[in-house]
Amino acid sequence: MVMRIVLCYPVELRHLEQIQAVWPGAMIVDAGQERIAAELVNADIYCGHAKVPVPWNEVVAKGRLQWIQSSAAGMDHCLTPPVIESDILVSSASGVLARQVADHTLALLAGMLRDLPTYFRAKEKREFIRRPTRDLHGSTIGIVGMGGNGRILAKVLKPFETTILATDWFPENKPAEVDELLPADALDEILPRVDSLILAAPLNDYTRGMIDERRLRLMKKDAVLINMARGPLVVEGDLARVMQDDHLWGAGLDVTEIEPLPLESPLWEIPNLILTPHVGGQRASRIDDMTRLFVENSRRFQAGETLINQVDKHLGFPQAGAILFQT
Numbered sequence: 581m582v583m584r585i586v587l588c589y590p591v592e593l594r595h596l597e598q599i600q601a602v603w604p605g606a607m608i609v610d611a612g613q614e615r616i617a618a619e620l621v622n623a624d625i626y627c628g629h630a631k632v633p634v635p636w637n638e639v640v641a642k643g644r645l646q647w648i649q650s651s652a653a654g655m656d657h658c659l660t661p662p663v664i665e666s667d668i669l670v671s672s673a674s675g676v677l678a679r680q681v682a683d684h685t686l687a688l689l690a691g692m693l694r695d696l697p698t699y700f701r702a703k704e705k706r707e708f709i710r711r712p713t714r715d716l717h718g719s720t721i722g723i724v725g726m727g728g729n730g731r732i733l734a735k736v737l738k739p740f741e742t743t744i745l746a747t748d749w750f751p752e753n754k755p756a757e758v759d760e761l762l763p764a765d766a767l768d769e770i771l772p773r774v775d776s777l778i779l780a781a782p783l784n785d786y787t788r789g790m791i792d793e794r795r796l797r798l799m800k801k802d803a804v805l806i807n808m809a810r811g812p813l814v815v816e817g818d819l820a821r822v823m824q825d826d827h828l829w830g831a832g833l834d835v836t837e838i839e840p841l842p843l844e845s846p847l848w849e850i851p852n853l854i855l856t857p858h859v860g861g862q863r864a865s866r867i868d869d870m871t872r873l874f875v876e877n878s879r880r881f882q883a884g885e886t887l888i889n890q891v892d893k894h895l896g897f898p899q900a901g902a903i904l905f906q907t
Contacts, residue, residue, distance in 0.1 A: 582607050588616040588628025589651040595871040602878045625649070625881075627874050629657055636660040640668070647887075649877055651870050652861075653677060653729060654810050655896045656783040664893045671877055671887040674898055675728025675905035676869050677861035681780075682732045684860035685808050688832030689776060690716060691854055692804050697830070701851070714775070714802070714829060716740050722774035723747075724767065724790075725781030726755065727897050728889075728904060729808065733778060734758050745770045750900045771798040776806065783810035784896040793818035802829040808860050811837040820846035823853065834860040873905055 583606040585599065591610060600608055611619040617634045620626060621642060627649040639645055640662040647669040648658050655672055663670070691697075693714040702709040717740050723730045726748040734744050734757040745760045747767050754761040762769060767790070771777065777799060781787050791805070791814040799805070805828060807814055816837050822828060830852035836845075839858055847853060863869075877887045892899045 583624050584609065584622060585625045585627070586611050586616070586619045586623035588612060588620075588626070588630050589870060590867060591871065592867070595867060598871055598875055599878070602875050602882075620645075625878075627651060631657070637662050639663075640666045647671070647881055649673075649874050650891075651676075651874075653727065654782055655891060656810065659784075659891075659893055659896050669881070669887065670891040670893055672889045672891050672898060673870060673873065673905070674889050675732075676873055677863065677866060678728040678732040680863035680866070681729045681808055681860045682736045684834060684856070684862075685733055685778060685806055686736060688806050688808075688834065688854055688856070689778070689804065692806070692830040692832045692852075693776070695830075695852075697852055697854060714804070716742070716776075718742070719775040720745065720773055722770045722777040723758075724777065724779050725809065725897075726750075726753075726758070726761065727780065727782070730778075730780040731755050733780060745774060749895060749897070753900070768795065768798060771795055772800065774803060775800065776804040779805075779807045779809045779813050781809050781813060782896040783812055786895075788812050789815050791815065791819070793822055796822040797827060799828065801827055804829050805831040807831075807833045807835055809835065811835040811839065816845065816847060820850060823850050828852075830854070832856075834858055 585603060585606050586609045588611050596608055609619050613632055616630045617632060620634050620639055623645055625647050626645060629650060629652040645668055650658060650672045653672055653674045693716055695713045698711060720743040721737055723733055723746040726746050734755050738744060738757040744758045746758045747762050747764050749764050751761045751763045796818060832854040834856045835858050841847060880887050886903060888903045888905050889898045890902055891897060898904060
């Protein structure tokens with residue numbers, strides 16, 4: 581039977597040629613979002629990120645799919661219960677978008693600390709306003725999740741003379757830039773200590789709704805929250821309520837529970853909140869980088885070697901000691 585490789589990320593002809601070169605004789609199907617639900621059922625290998633419903637029950641039951649290479653760092657789009665319990669290999673794109681995510685995180689964090697929403701509104705009204713702002717230099721930063729994004733963030737933020745506290749499922753693997761790396765269940769311990777909290781964790785059963793009103797109120801009254809991970813990590817109604825009580829200096833969200841954010845969401849009315857439409861991963865070379873990862877992992881798959889970013893399917897991120905993608 582001819583190997584059938586189904587793609588669902590925005591490739592160009594040159595990317596298809598790169599993939600075909602490492603899979604001579606295979607059928608490469610560029611399904612896109614329009615055809616992925618139909619094409620995935622007959623795939624041997626799948627690379628992409630479906631943003632439409634796909635029949636995972638049927639895919640797993642057919643028993644043909646051998647490997648999923650996600651084109652996203654977040655794995656909630658494909659780690660359904662049938663996939664988790666199957667023998668399908670899964671690898672993530674953790675680290676592929678890390679540099680641009682770090683750029684965007686820095687933009688949201690600095691913009692919030694320097695109170696840019698106030699000055700944007702003043703400009704619209706042609707008003708001259710000055711008010712105290714916050715500092716990034718010398719502050720204490722909390723990072724939840726030390727995967728590819730979290731590690732790059734630590735490197736980017738450390739030169740600002742910051743103290744970096746982090747939590748992760750594998751706290752024994754501490755990057756040099758991190759001052760303290762605690763277990764994932766120690767989040768409550770760092771919340772009162774940080775000036776800014778950055779979410780870089782995957783969405784799974786353990787992290788869904790992890791930032792609720794109780795935890796938000798553990799944070800300093802003038803702290804900043806940045807979510808670059810997945811919207812459902814934050815209970816949005818709780819965030820709106822806490823910010824309406826002036827308990828946080830501000831928040832920057834590149835992701836929301838529902839995207840686009842519903843017009844009736846109270847978050848639209850929060851003045852000290854920056855919203856961007858899930859654009860943290862935008863980068864000119866992102867498709868080149870994703871294809872480079874898929875080609876290398878294709879070589880490894882054919883050779884029976886461990887995949888880069890091979891995922892622990894129950895946790896939704898690369899296994900302890902996994903080989904991680906480097907940009």
